[in-house]
Amino acid sequence: MNTNLLYVVDDKGAIQYVQIAKDLWEKMEPLVKPLLSAKDASELKQQxxxxxxxxxxxxxxxxxxxxxxxxxxxxxxxxxxxxxxxxxxxxxxxxxxxxxxxxxxxxxxxxxxxxxxxxxxxxxxxxxxxxx
Ligand SMILES: [Zn+2]
Structure with a gap:
């Protein structure tokens, strides 16, 4: 069993979130940062x-x-x-x-x-x- 990733499913069994082991996340974070901030930007709304x-x-x-x-x-x-x-x-x-x-x-x-x-x-x- 891969303990680095943990899938969080809803009551129908569909994957909603992925939990990532902290050690692995620390290696991944710099790589995915542009994606994360791009997502944030697209969710910005006019106030x-x-x-x-x-x-x-x-x-x-x-x-x-x-x-x-x-x-x-x-x-x-x-x-x-x-x-x-x-x-x-x-x-x-x-x-x-x-x-x-x-x-x-x-x-x-x-x-x-x-x-x-x-x-x-x-x-x-x-x-x-x-x-x-
Ligand atoms: Zn610009």
């Missing part, structure tokens, strides 16, 4: 609070130019013409302030993208997570 703050920002929008909803990731080149209606939901709005700051999370590569709105121009910044 309501920044969306509500975004709506407030739109209501009080008094900059000298219209708001443009396109977002582009300078790191992985993912882009959308309108993050609000992107079927692939490439970008999540993680923060919005009345002062004119929007923060997006790129689901493809994890880059944080900041759109800073000033009276007559927009400033784009980004921070890409360090590769391990």
């Amino acid at each position: 309501e609070r920044p969306l509500a703050d975004f709506k407030t920002l739109m209501e009080y929008w008094d900059f000298s130019y219209p708001y443009t909803p396109n977002v582009e990731c300078p790191c992985c080149q993912a882009k959308t013409d309108d993050w609000r209606n992107d079927p692939k939901e490439r970008f999540l709005l993680t923060n919005a302030t009345l002062g004119g700051l929007l923060v997006f999370h790129c689901k493809t590569c994890g880059t944080t993208i900041r759109h800073k709105y000033f009276k007559d121009h927009v400033c784009y910044e980004h921070t890409t997570p360090k590769k391990r």
Whole structure:
């Protein structure tokens, strides 16, 4: 019997989880880490609070130019013409302030993208997570 792996089944006998011996896991973890974080990223969902703050920002929008909803990731080149209606939901709005700051999370590569709105121009910044 292989004691490194233990299958956890549901009441119909279908495998739901696999338990891995700690010694084995320690060897496996660095190998499967990219998969684990990719899964986490795909499960990220747009949160309501920044969306509500975004709506407030739109209501009080008094900059000298219209708001443009396109977002582009300078790191992985993912882009959308309108993050609000992107079927692939490439970008999540993680923060919005009345002062004119929007923060997006790129689901493809994890880059944080900041759109800073000033009276007559927009400033784009980004921070890409360090590769391990
Ligand atoms: Zn990206």
